[in-house]
Amino acid sequence: MAMVSLAGRVVIVTGASRGIGIGAAIARRLVADGAGVLLHSWVPYDVEQPWGAGEQGPQKLAAELRRLGGV
Structure with a gap:
């Protein structure tokens, strides 16, 4: 299957x-494939779940995606 940029x-x-x-994981793959990514999150929901909120939440992921070349 051919990959589409x-x-x-x-x-x-x-x-x-x-x-x-x-x-x-989806956001990382999209950035690797050349897409710009807009993230949406609802941290209050995660806080109430058994798995809890991630450390530094979506800000940490956004910074990682920028380092990978995402905008």
Whole structure:
């Protein structure tokens, strides 16, 4: 299967408040494939869950994605 470049496209990823969650993994892959990513998260929800909120929440993930070349 041929890979399609995502350069110049922006993708909204919801549920990206924890660095070890599915949303974070999807965001990392999209950035690796050239997409810009807009993250959406709701930390108060994670705080109430058994797994809790991620350390530094979505800010840490956003900084990581910037280091990987995301915008």
